[in-house]
Amino acid sequence: MRALVKARPEEGLWMETRPVPEIGPDDVLIRVNKTGICGTDVHIWNWDEWAAKTVPVPLVTGHEFAGEIVEMGRDVEGLELGQRVSGEGHLIGKTSRQSRAGKFHLDPATRGIGVNEQGAFAEYLRLPAFNVVPLPDAVDDEIGAILDPLGNAVHTALSFDLVGEDVLVTGAGPIGIMAAAVARHVGARHVVITDVNPARLALAEQVADVVPVNVAEEDLGDVVARLKMKQGFDVGLEMSGNQRALDQMVESLVMGGRIALLGIPPGKSPVDWSRIVFKAITIKGVYGREIFETWYKMLAMLENGLDVRRVITHRFNAADFEAGFAEMRGGASGKVVLDWR
Numbered sequence: 001m002r003a004l005v006k007a008r009p010e011e012g013l014w015m016e017t018r019p020v021p022e023i024g025p026d027d028v029l030i031r032v033n034k035t036g037i038c039g040t041d042v043h044i045w046n047w048d049e050w051a052a053k054t055v056p057v058p059l060v061t062g063h064e065f066a067g068e069i070v071e072m073g074r075d076v077e078g079l080e081l082g083q084r085v086s087g088e089g090h091l092i093g094k095t096s097r098q099s100r101a102g103k104f105h106l107d108p109a110t111r112g113i114g115v116n117e118q119g120a121f122a123e124y125l126r127l128p129a130f131n132v133v134p135l136p137d138a139v140d141d142e143i144g145a146i147l148d149p150l151g152n153a154v155h156t157a158l159s160f161d162l163v164g165e166d167v168l169v170t171g172a173g174p175i176g177i178m179a180a181a182v183a184r185h186v187g188a189r190h191v192v193i194t195d196v197n198p199a200r201l202a203l204a205e206q207v208a209d210v211v212p213v214n215v216a217e218e219d220l221g222d223v224v225a226r227l228k229m230k231q232g233f234d235v236g237l238e239m240s241g242n243q244r245a246l247d248q249m250v251e252s253l254v255m256g257g258r259i260a261l262l263g264i265p266p267g268k269s270p271v272d273w274s275r276i277v278f279k280a281i282t283i284k285g286v287y288g289r290e291i292f293e294t295w296y297k298m299l300a301m302l303e304n305g306l307d308v309r310r311v312i313t314h315r316f317n318a319a320d321f322e323a324g325f326a327e328m329r330g331g332a333s334g335k336v337v338l339d340w341r
């Protein structure tokens with residue numbers, strides 16, 4: 001089969017011929033139709049410090065996918081050949097206290113496909129049946145291929161009650177934009193999204209009913225006044241990984257405000273803790289998706305009016321992966337989807 005492989009410990013990815021994976025009794029084999037390129041894949045392409053210490057070489061990359069089941073292990077139940085599926089790319093352990101309590105997303109032994117284990121940028125993917133998520137008819141394969149990042153957005157946005165609340169999303173990358181769309185969908189009042197990249201803010205406006213703010217040009221305090229909020233935002237969703245964005249978020253939140261942090265800062269970063277204490281702010285770190293509650297909520301919302309399709313700005317044949325990665329590395333695109341058929 002064709003697969004996009006991190007074949008050598010240096011910049012780049014290479015399309016290679018690999019054997020179709022063999023499945024065990026609890027696995028399924030998925031024929032991959034579409035995949036999404038993630039910021040993580042760009043780190044792996046670039047072979048930065050994180051990638052070099054995390055990713056074993058050689059490795060089939062990629063973790064955002066949709067496809068159909070073409071083979072099932074002996075012990076697999078409840079799935080069917082030909083079924084359209086996506087799936088959770090975090091492979092969890094089953095022995096930790098968290099797993100045994102059903103909090104699968106908090107298992108400390110989690111391993112990621114396309115990061116630690118063979119991934120989805122290939123014609124075929126082996127996945128434990130436990131991780132498979134069947135797709136309803138309303139969710140086609142290209143949306144199926146971006147459920148992993150949409151799941152990050154949904155997990156973060158649903159961390160706190162947003163009904164009637166004023167919500168600040170910092171960072172209009174694909175995940176921030178989708179989180180803003182979710183906040184709108186579940187009934188937030190004002191949804192403000194910030195970035196310093198005008199192309200990203202323009203895309204946010206196309207995807208969701210949001211107030212875009214370029215924080216390189218406009219002060220968030222002015223936005224709070226313009227929108228006639230009493231003190232500031234009720235909830236902040238941090239989706240940039242940028243220290244200044246977090247500072248601005250803390251500054252513009254109400255007393256007792258709540259923050260969900262998804263963005264990953266590049267290293268240790270200073271925080272003015274006294275402001276967080278005196279404002280009585282609650283901060284929640286968010287990792288991945290809640291397995292499998294996020295998947296349930298996300299599919300239910302997609303079947304009932306949540307529309308994030310316009311966050312997909314580029315579609316390429318898998319053979320043209322270099323063009324897809326060039327768009328991602330350019331920093332102005334939304335999601336880039338590769339077609340493997």
Ligand code: NAD
Nearest residue numbers: 039171173174175194195239240241242245263264287288
């Ligand atoms: P992205 O890099 O495409 O988007 C980040 C955006 O933040 C960019 O558009 C950038 O211009 C913007 N930005 C930079 N400085 C800013 C500032 N001062 N104020 C506002 N915006 C600013 O990333 P993405 O793929 O959308 O992912 C969002 C974040 O979530 C990233 O940090 C990523 O590493 C992280 N992430 C975390 C998890 C997790 O499980 N916690 C999973 C996936 C992604």
Ligand code: ZN
Nearest residue numbers: 038064148149
């Ligand atoms: Zn991803």
